[in-house]
Amino acid sequence: MSSFPNFAWGQVPLALLTLFIVINYGMIMTALVRKIGARVGGRYGIPIWQNYIDLLKNIALRSKISHGVMYYLAPVFRLTGGVGLLLFVPTIYGSDWHQNFSYAGDLILALYFVFFGTLGMALGAGESGHPHSAIGVSRGLSQVTMAELPLALGVYAISLQYQTLDITQIVAAQQGSIFNWTLFTNPLATIAAMFAFVGTMMRSPFDVVIAPQEIPIGPPTEYHSSYLALMQTNRVLFPVAKTVIYMNLFFGGATNWAEFAIKVFVLYMLTAVIGVVHPRFRVEQSIRFFLKWGLPVGVLAILTV
Template sequence: MFEYFKEIWPTLWPTLAAIGVILAFVPFLGLYMTFVERKLAAFVQDRLGPNRVGPFGLFHAIADAIKLFLKEQTIPAHVYKLLYFIAPTFSLMTAMFALVVMPFGPVPTEYISGFRYIVAPGIDIGILMMIAISSLSAYGIILGGWASNNKYSLYGAIRSCAQFISYEIPLGLSIIGIIAAAGSLNIEQIVAAQGGPFWNWNMFWQPVGLLVFFTSALAETNRLPFDLPECEQELVGGFHTEYGGIKFVLFFLAEYTHVITVSFLTSLLFFGGWHFPGLTGPVDSSLGGMLLRTFVLVFKVAMVVSFIMLLRWALPRFRFDQLMGLAWKGLIPLGLVNLLCVAVVLTLDLPKHLLAFTAIFIFIGSLISARQLQFTINRPRSAGRPSMAHVTSEVTL
């Protein structure tokens, strides 16, 4: 037994170390993302934000965590106890599980021994597994909404269900174009395919893919403007109405883990991963190169996270029919057209950046279709109103 353990140790410890890094950093990152979000929200609204605990209010996040952990564990009398406890755990578990195949630093395409910035390197179905696992997180929300035994929570869960099903499709469609170009589902391969000059990054020749991917990924994270499952004004708190203290923290952490996942995915798939002008070659194993590439990747991720947080204060929430309309009438056709264009370019071996120009035509096409759809979306209100107007006119003002 010991001999066997000694034999597999060289391959075991890097995996354990990577798991340790993820388990240590993701909750910490989630904790401090709440702080960054509060600060950013404050700056956007011309406020100062939390600034009481510690220098620049840096310890507010820790104070929040202590408070939430020490809160009384209230279990409402009417909930389904088993599911009630499973839901937040499941939510966080699936969110963390999706990080298994995600490189959080430079990972060369060939297998290396020693510490690696990924738990499971060289998985040939990497991106597929990631999408599959992260869509499981709908389970946590649906379980939470159902177990709460409460109308509002259930509404949140149902909305979340519909949202997840709708946005899975454009999410997958937008990635297919990239997979086809890279010729691999392996995330390291996809990043390696974006090496060379910076206009090889996928965002420069598949802007439509980026748009569709980012929008649907944002919807998958359940954040504004897509936070229909928990919108406070309509559903109290949505699926986590009945959750408090540590159980709420788990849901919250799951949401932030999703944001981290989405930001990493966007950076890796579209923004060239750890490539940067002047830092374009294949990954070498020198310490300086590794650290520099990690910094580049983390910087890109931080940019995407800030953009997601900024979007929250720039956009109002979608109405539910608009949400569905956006997915089914907007993003899915756009994703299909994009996929078609990518297929044509790749099959005929045309220059890749032709796609960037076709993006303009795709946009014009979507404009025309949006114009057509408008007649069904924005039909004149007065058509449905005469009876109401009649009733109102009877009331003498």
């Protein structure tokens, strides 16, 4: 097709393969992180395949109810956000197989997809009619919006630095040596974006959105059976997809699956480690935190680039 110069039908099954690998990786990795958390607390922890059983159990439930069209669509939007984020970003740099549908302006699209699921969830959770959902969603939107500010500034800084909006070219510029990573060439932008990374991974101290002890689980309060199964799938996919973006932009990308697995795991563990030692922020505290610490670093990154 002339309108999509880089598109070939052969990419579709390969992109689906990437999706399959990433979902399974996410299933195992999130269970592993929970297991590590349990071991730190002196417990044995869940079986490593627990995520698969939970997913199967939720699909196998017999009764489902719907609260309306948006309620039905919200998990779909949420999963679309995760899948879209993954598919429009090169997962493995230099590999013809796992290049996915990346194109010249994918950085902007990725920024949009990070936010897409939250917006869909807002509509669906609102329609479920549960007050806890509405509270959770309003908290989520205000917190994620604030957390995205430093990310946006950091991303503008590095797109100025590399003079491109193409993630593949940004990864290419970081190859060769570990000191070519954006982490070393532009530490301010990296720090600004890492504020957003920790802030949007829904882990303590920024997990007041789902706050299980306070507003029972927040936005997904009314979601059950297959709806919940879709959201669980996204719950393992989305953090990995988001981490892939950070990995590509700031930590040199990955040239093979082993490097991918290690880098994503280390980045994911970063939020987990921060989470286990810090108590939860209230939403106005976290907004203030991002404005006070994240935003100035982001502005500095723009000014010094």
